[in-house]
Amino acid sequence: MIEIEELGKSYGTRTLWKDVTFSLKSGQLTALSGPSGSGKSTLLNCLGLLDKPSAGAIRHEERDITRLVPGAARRFRRDVLGYLFQNYALVENATIAQNLDIALKVRKRKGATAKAAMAQALERVGLGGRGQDRVSQLSGGEQQRVALARLLVKEPQLVLADEPTGALDRDNTEMVVGVLRQMADAGCAVVIATHDDWVREQCDQLFDVSTSAPASSTTG
C-alpha cells in the first residue's frame, strides 16, 4: 500500500536515519522501534506529511506523497490517514459524539447510518451509550478509547500510531492493539511507534529505525 524508498532524514550534519526502504501492506501491523531520539516520530511524521524527508520517496498508489502540493496533501490526510497519538488529539471541550462526528463527515455518513456507525464503534471500545459525555471529564484510558472509536468510524487506509499505549494500563493497551488488529483485518495498514515489547510482539513486521534496516518479521 505504501512503499518507502531510500528515505533519509538529517538535521544539519546530524543524520537521523538513511536508506530506509520497506513496504507497509494492507492487513499488517508494523512496529517502529529504536531508542529514544532515534527518529520514530519523525518517520511517522514524514508518512503523515507533517514533516519532509531529506532524501528518498514515499509512494502511495505509485504517487510520491512527499511531493504533493498543499491541497493534495490535505486530501491525503483527510481521505487516507488516521492518527493515534499518546495525547489523544481530541477536542476536549466537546462531547464524545461531537468528536466522532468530525470523522463521520469525512466519510460522508449522515442520519441513521452515521448513528449506527457511531454506536457500533463506541460499543467496540467499551463506551456504549456514553456519546454525550464530555471528553474533558474522561480518564486517559477512556480518551484513548474515544480516539480509537474515531479511527473506527473514519476507516482510514493507513493508521499512524505514535506511542498509542505509552500512558495506558495493560487492559487499555490490549484494547488498543485489538482494535488496530481488527482494522488491519479489514484492510488497513497500521504503523505503531512503540517502546512496549508486548505491543511489538503483536506486530507482523518490525522496523528498527536506529539500524535503518528492516528486522525480521515477528510472526511471518
Ligand SMILES: Nc1ncnc2c1ncn2[C@@H]1O[C@H](COP(=O)(O)OP(=O)(O)OP(=O)(O)O)[C@@H](O)[C@H]1O
Ligand atoms: N526541527 C528539528 N531540528 C533539529 N532536530 C530535531 C528537530 N525535530 C526533531 N529533532 C531531533 O530529532 C531526534 C528524533 O526525534 P523523534 O521524536 O523522532 O525520536 P523518537 O525515536 O520518536 O523518540 P522517543 O522514543 O523519545 O519519542 C531528536 O533528537 C530530536 O531532538
